[in-house]
Amino acid sequence: MIGPSFPPPKKRRKVEQNVQDSVLHPRHPFKDSPPNFALLAKKYEDFASFVTIKKGRGHVNFRDAEAVRAVTKVLLKDMYGIDFDMPLHHLCPPVPQRLNYLLWVSDFLDSNQPDVRCLDIGTGASCIFPLLGYKHFKWTWVASEIIAESIESSNKNIERNSLTENIEVRKQISREHIFEGVIKPGEKFFATVCNPPFHSSLEQTGHNKKRALEAIASELVCPGGEVQFISTMISESLQFSEQVIWFSTMLGKKSSLKPLKRKLNDLPQKCHVFETEFQQGTQSRWGLMWTFQSEGSRFNKAEEKKITRKQVFIVENSSGAWSRFEKICKSYGLSFTANPMIYNLTGTEKDGNGFQFKCQGLCSGDTLAITMTFGGGNFDLFADLVTWIQSRLK
Numbered sequence: 001m002i003g004p005s006f007p008p009p010k011k012r013r014k015v016e017q018n019v020q021d022s023v024l025h026p027r028h029p030f031k032d033s034p035p036n037f038a039l040l041a042k043k044y045e046d047f048a049s050f051v052t053i054k055k056g057r058g059h060v061n062f063r064d065a066e067a068v069r070a071v072t073k074v075l076l077k078d079m080y081g082i083d084f085d086m087p088l089h090h091l092c093p094p095v096p097q098r099l100n101y102l103l104w105v106s107d108f109l110d111s112n113q114p115d116v117r118c119l120d121i122g123t124g125a126s127c128i129f130p131l132l133g134y135k136h137f138k139w140t141w142v143a144s145e146i147i148a149e150s151i152e153s154s155n156k157n158i159e160r161n162s163l164t165e166n167i168e169v170r171k172q173i174s175r176e177h178i179f180e181g182v183i184k185p186g187e188k189f190f191a192t193v194c195n196p197p198f199h200s201s202l203e204q205t206g207h208n209k210k211r212a213l214e215a216i217a218s219e220l221v222c223p224g225g226e227v228q229f230i231s232t233m234i235s236e237s238l239q240f241s242e243q244v245i246w247f248s249t250m251l252g253k254k255s256s257l258k259p260l261k262r263k264l265n266d267l268p269q270k271c272h273v274f275e276t277e278f279q280q281g282t283q284s285r286w287g288l289m290w291t292f293q294s295e296g297s298r299f300n301k302a303e304e305k306k307i308t309r310k311q312v313f314i315v316e317n318s319s320g321a322w323s324r325f326e327k328i329c330k331s332y333g334l335s336f337t338a339n340p341m342i343y344n345l346t347g348t349e350k351d352g353n354g355f356q357f358k359c360q361g362l363c364s365g366d367t368l369a370i371t372m373t374f375g376g377g378n379f380d381l382f383a384d385l386v387t388w389i390q391s392r393l394k
Contacts, residue, residue, distance in 0.1 A: 024280070025103035029079065030096050040074050047074040068092050072126075080135035083160045086153050090125035093195070097285065098128050099136065100278045101250055104287055105191050106137060108246050108274075108299065113190065119244070120144065121178060121194040121233070123169060127154035129193050130167040139190070141167045144182040146175060178233045179240050191246040196229045227256050230288070234263050241269065241292035250278070251286040264290055272296025307383035309374040313393060317368040322361060325370055328392045329359075332385055355382040 024031040037058030041051035050067040051058045061067050065088055075095040076082035086092065109116065116139040120129040123143035130141035145151045151169055158167045170182050183189070230249050237247045251257065257275060264273050274289040274296075290296075315321045337346050346358050355377035361370045372389075374382050 024096070025100050027103055028096070028100060035071075035075060035096075037071075040078060044074050044077065046070075065092070071095075072128075076131065080132075082131055082135060082157075084126075084131070084157055085160075086125045086157070087149065090150065090153070093124075093126050093128040094280070095128075095132070097278060097280050097283070098195075099132055100280065101193065101195075101285075101287060102129065102133055102136065104276055104278070105193060105246065105248055105289070108289065108295075109190065110295075115140070116190045117141070117188065119179075119183065119189045119192040121182075121192060121249075122146070122196065123150070123154050124195075125150040125153035127157045127167065127169070129195075131157060131161070131163075133193075134163060134166050142182070142187075142189075143167065143169045144172045145169060146172045176232075177236065178229075179236045179244075183240055183243060187243055189244045191248055192244055194230075194233070194249040196226045196233075196249060196251075225256075226251055226253065227259055230256070230260055231263055234260065234267070234290075237290070238267060238269055238292070245293055245295055246289055246291050248287065248289040251288060254284070254286055257286060257288065260288060272299070274299065307386050309379075311372045311386050313370045313372070313389065315368050315370065315393065317363050317366050321368050322370075325359075325361075325389075328389055329385070331392075332388050334385070355379065355385075357382060357385070 037051050037060055038053055038056065039058075041048040041053075041058055047070055050060055050064070050070045052061075053059075060071055062071075069086065069088060069092045072092050072095055073084045076084045079095075105118075116137065118129075118133055118139050118141050120127075120133075120141060120143040123130065123145050125147075127143060130143050133139045133141055143154065145154065148171075151171060154169050158164055158169070172178075173181055179192075230251070233247070233249065237244070251260075254277075261273055261275070264271055269292055271290045271292045272295075276287040278285045278287060313325075315325070346356075356375035358373045358375055359370060360373075361368050372386065
């Protein structure tokens, strides 16, 4: 089940090439206007040396670790007035992606909920989630970390921005535990967030060659990779099910979703599970969220009502409208036969095991009404396709 208001698809699709074309949360500051590096270079002298101007547009070499850190620093400064720094050899977080995750988490927040408090698992040397979370949402934070140098760096960012009353970093003593030793008796949290080590060995850390990857080993690797790390988190979440409303994590591999959702389904206590995809440029990450509290049923019901077996899309009646609709379906990863002369399309998943649908268009003046009818198979996957089309037609 996908979380509210931010429903990218489960199917892999063509990679987009820039921030503006990425699937960003509807409330993301960069959704319609990506960062303008040329303007930022004029505004901030110390950033200018990392920017090359070509045809009036600013470009940054993301293969340069110093440039990656400079982008994070300037975005935090320009957007939130945050004075940020961190050691160059630690993992430097991309601001748009981390904010995308927090905006998804915020979709699960009751608008009447006061004094929102969150927990960041493994805050690293940046303390990025608490910094963004406080400045963007005014949430207060506890952040856990096991590496002494990372704790020192995060605390400097907190102190430099006068946020010691709003963000607290706690040292996790044990590598065997996630929440134990961090969450104190009686404490309550709206949500936990986490960007776990994705890999089980350094040999697996092949990465985007267009972006520098400076990090210490523990930021990239742990025994069993992200599946084992989050499996431990899932097991421990039972113990703190009354103290935390929403447990969540980012994932680096789509293949991790299946075993982790299976573990959640096998728990002795019922939980509500949601997932999503964060796509920006050439990189995708996935989000997994669960709760043991009744709050989850409200979002389940909302999702069930939102997608029906017959969906109608109203688009402009133009010569390219139908071909654009077909292109959107193909980008989701579908195989289908179409007859554009009568506005008729029949589609299935490429593997033939997911779902089937029929699609027909009816012209009426300046509009084309496209009706999609579920034909069988996995309805959740069909619902994902519908939400994917909704996001691309906007």
